[in-house]
Amino acid sequence: MSTRVELEIFEGPLDLLLHLIKKNELSISDIPIATITEQYLATLDLLQTLSLDVAGEFLVMAATLIHIKSRMLLPAGDDGGDDEEEGFDPRDELVRRLLEYQRYKEAAQDLDQREVLSRDVFTRSASPTEEAGPRGFREVSVFELLAALKRIIDRLPKDTFHEVTLEKITVREKMTHLLDILRAQNSILFESLFAAVSSRMEIIVTFLAMLELVKVRAIRIVQEEMAGPIKIEAAADMDGVAENVVLDQAEEDPYGA
């Protein structure tokens, strides 16, 4: 199937035909096939002149129109004999398709005119646990965090050159660093937290530091909407909670040299 940049205005060959019929104020059931074929082909020509790609369907319809036109020229009963019915018209099949297509085109317009949810009318989006928290942000799951982390890691160059020197970065240092940031600006985007980080080990350590602060409820990780940016923000008594944990860590640090 060819790319269909071309006829955003026409949803397909039937749509184009309907357009031409309407433009010429013709009746679907009695299409002057020669005129319509001519205009149809002219439209395709125009599109091709404009270097627009004409999809295969449009060409199939062009062939169909030419075929019908040729059969219209034959005297009745002279067309191969498989249409013995009285009053057979080579346009019948096309007329049926056009009428049916038009019917659904109108049905689609009717649907579009209804009160469409999230366009005209809205339901509540907040989580149902009313008393849960003062903020409407949803808390982010571990899986979403891991997925976000993976995105960050995937962006890193594959070389692991710096890992050896950076291994000494500690979870405690990262926790302190994160707390400093949040003291200064109250919240930070998850991704920007990792912006300056260049090795996988450092990312993991940063991530662990973040998880630890979440665990002791010094910080919250929230998201305004599904798949939206993840934000890290200071909890109400961040300093009170975090200080103990960070200090406790000062004694023994597994990542330390």
Next chain:
Amino acid sequence: MEREEVKSILESLLFVADGPLTVQRFAEVVDGIDKETIHILLQELQSDLEAPSRGLQLVEVAGGYQLRTAKINGEWVKKLLGGRPARMGRATLETLAIIAYRQPITKAEIEAIRGVDVDGVITTLLERTLIRAVARKDVPGRPFLYGTTAEFLQLFNLKDLTDLPTLKDTDEISLPEISRDVIPLEQAEES
């Protein structure tokens, strides 16, 4: 329980519900209240909300009741919520209309009506759970038959499928005849 109390409970339930609530569900939760009373109170709630100072409406949709914002306030709500999903394109709408009225229907049958390939559109509609595969058609290749979902009803504020506006009869040609004619076309196309 007092009538007022029950009405108050119904409002609370409607407020927190994830989707439309059926009278049945109300009756299960608020035990001891008969469905008739629930029905009457919901009607009352519905008309309370018609006051010009109210910004909500109680719609009957997908077999249940749901609170939604008043249509007249749509623009303000959009402004509050910020960037919202774009309008549905014509290709999507047309395909959805065909599926809604002709379900269960195969992709090939839809393509015969629209005259164009609908692969991408079907994928989008499946992803948005507006349609689902309901069966396979007993023809060569056993293609999927698609139908609309409850989400479809919710999206277009429809009680059920019979609530769809009647298809305009543009001519004397009846639907069965059309579909009979359409099948050979598909076979020709496939071969």
Next chain:
Amino acid sequence: MEREEVKSILESLLFVADGPLTVQRFAEVVDGIDKETIHILLQELQSDLEAPSRGLQLVEVAGGYQLRTAKINGEWVKKLLGGRPARMGRATLETLAIIAYRQPITKAEIEAIRGVDVDGVITTLLERTLIRAVARKDVPGRPFLYGTTAEFLQLFNLKDLTDLPTLKDTDEISLPEISRDVIPLEQAEES
């Protein structure tokens, strides 16, 4: 704009808002309305909601206004929401994550990583058939080894376990290492 209209808009906005809305925010969205009017209308809304037939309340919280269900209906709301799968708590999610990435794993090993008792969580996860006992570990006491189920994959919309957001590129930093590092922190937290 009419007073009634503005009141209606305020109700719509409160209904869809994700969190408390400040008077400032209302004024930004509904331009041309002064804060004083907004304030008065919100007070009005608040007292409207005091009627015994209403099931909502307008609370002032975190410097803004938020619609919530009336306290008196709390039990009914819980009953409604209780019928659905509840939102998974953090402890449950973390435990599930550990099992997903480290399966098969024993309860003791999970506890070593999380630093807390996981009995209750394991029971919940087993009841919801998100995990199952897959074998016994050949160590003293022969504890169960747990793994995730097909329901787990469904819940998180995963094709299979390789579809998990694994840290594939970080194989050199294996999870055991992480868990070893994490333990002291958790112990600190408990003390």
